[in-house]
Structure formats: structure tokens, C-alpha cells
Amino acid sequence: MALTAVSGDGREWRLTRRIGSGSEGVVYGVDDPRPLVAKLVPAPPDPAAYRRRIARLVRQRREPRTVRLLSGTPQRVAWPMAGIRAGGPGPDGVDGYLMTDMRHAHQPLTHLLTPAARRAFLPGATWATALTAAASLARLLADLHSEGYVVGDLKPDNLWVDGHGGVGIADVDSWQFRDGGEMFPGRMGTPGYTAPERIGAPAGTAPDDASDDFVLAVLVHQLLMHGLHPFAGHPGDGGAYLSYDDNVLHGRCRLLDRTAVVLPRSAPPADLLPRRLLALFRAAFGGHRPTAADWAGALTEECAPGRLRTCRADPRHVHTVERPWCPWCDLAERGREARPAAPDRPPDAATDTAARTAATPHDRKENTAWRS
Incomplete structure (x- = not known):
């Protein structure tokens, strides 16, 4: 049965089918000629504070800093357009907001990380697309930080990508921001996408730009290293593998110490990365984090003409000019023989393809090479 939601000015919106859900909310389609969706949050810790948060974000939509973030086409941020309430004004009602439907111009970022989804939904994607997406994500985060916003729960599940590598973001309601004299703290975190200082920290520990910067480095690594x-x-x-977060806390990262972890031969080699980016990764994971602006500048330079090479054997394979031979051909020859580690989440929710995707013999070569 369709739901009816009412905005603060009394306008009614008909919510259609359920599109998806996350740790807090459920997203529904909206019966409207514009590309809109509605997010409902059934049980926020403090309903009144959540309504106030959404009202402030809606108001900030008209502020110069937000107008700058929302400029351009396609829109990069699914900003709250109006607060809504579904199910009536009583205790059974559910609060939420309307936002742009990112599916109108984007696809989930996970489609760029997963070989099967990449072939199905982004068949023209190459490593150059991933590099462009990494640069786009870094620029977006740098822009958010410059305007005073901290994402706090940066992860593949709230990121979107278009066929050209442009990146967008949703779930603005969980961000940390200031409105006037009031601080609205970040409220969420996700295993595998949490800076070490926030892992195991007391509830309510606020994120900051630096914690976003750590997760940005994780995501850039996933984009450039085949997931x-x-x-x-x-x-x-x-020792036993426990989780990504346990490895983070103990500094178990191949880029810091190649003996720290055991990976299968099918894992992409670290030397497929340009030296400049390899240095940034080591700084990010070794305690001297580059900012999002640092990443944006370096990644943009790596996208420049002359910095990429196309494989002679397969024109669909693209790699850095610093690599004398094609790493994707090497991986295709090796096949996919094992998973690097058990995923922190169920397979249908995880995004680390190397940790969760078991290739069939039919797919082994395809799953280890960038294909268009």
C-alpha cells in the first residue's frame, strides 16, 4: 500500500515502492515528475533533534555555501529539499525528507568496484574511469570540508558514480555541521570505513576532516586496486583474521609492511600505483594524512594526458605510464585463486570485491582484468 507523506507546508507526497534501506532509514520512490526519492528514518535516537537537523539542512539549501556545492550538472549531492512526515502526526508517524534521486544520473559506486556489476552496468569503464572517479570523490570531499561539512560516515553505500567517473553523495542527514551557534554532530560509522582514532571510541565521539581523509584514502585504494x-x-x-578494523588498529597494511598481511597471488600488485599516489597512501595509513585537497590535486595530475598507457595486447586495459607492462594482463593470467580476507559484512552488503567475490572457472580471466 502506498504511503502518503506531508511536508511542513502541508503539501502531500505519495510515496511509491520501497527502493532500499540502510542502517537507519528506508528510501522510497516519490510520485512526482521530478527525479525525487524520500528517506524515512523510523527510530532516530532523538526524534525532535532529528527533525531540527533536517529543518536546518533544508534551510541551508539556500545558503551560498550550499548553493556552490549543488551547482553543476549532474548534481553531486542529494541534499534534503523538504522535511516530511509519513503515517500521521501521532507517535506512529515517521520523519524523513525528500531529496534528488541519484539514480537519475548515477549508479551505485559499488558497480565500479565489482567486476560483474562493472561489466553489466559500466561496460565502458577502465582503470582511467576509476582514476577519474577517485579524483572526483577527492574534489567533492575537499569542497565539503571547505564549506564546513564533515561526512563522518563516508562509505561506498552512500556514494554514486556516472559513466564518466563523476561522483555524487547521499545520506546528508548523518553529516556533521554547524548552523549558527549550534553544532549538529556526526552520528554514524561503518566497520571497515572508520579512522583508527574512532574505532572503539565512546559513543558520540565526533568525526573531523582528518577522519574523513583516512576513509577517503581507503576508498581511493579500492577504486584503483580492483576493489x-x-x-x-x-x-x-x-594470527586469525578478525576484521578490517582490527587490521587498521594493528597497522596491518601491505603498503606499510609487505609482510604484515597475506594476500593471494590474484591481488593487484602494489606497484601498479603511480609512485606519487603510493607515497600518499603510505602517509595516509602511516599517520601523516594527506587532505582531500592533496588527494584531489595528485589524482587530477595522474589523469593528465601522457600519464596513462593503453595495453598493446588489449586496448581495454589502461594503466599508469610508470608501469612498463600491463598489470591487468598479468592478473588475467594468474586467475582468481582465493579471497584476501573474510568480509566484515554479509556478501550482499560488502563492497570489497577481492574479499567477497569468488569467481567461477568461467569468469576467472574476466574478473581479474579491466574490461570494457
């Missing part, structure tokens, strides 16, 4: 999480792998000392 491989930088802290994937079984401990090199023979």
Missing part, C-alpha cells in the same frame, strides 16, 4: 581494501588480508604472523 581491494587496503587493510584486507590475513595477519602475516599467522
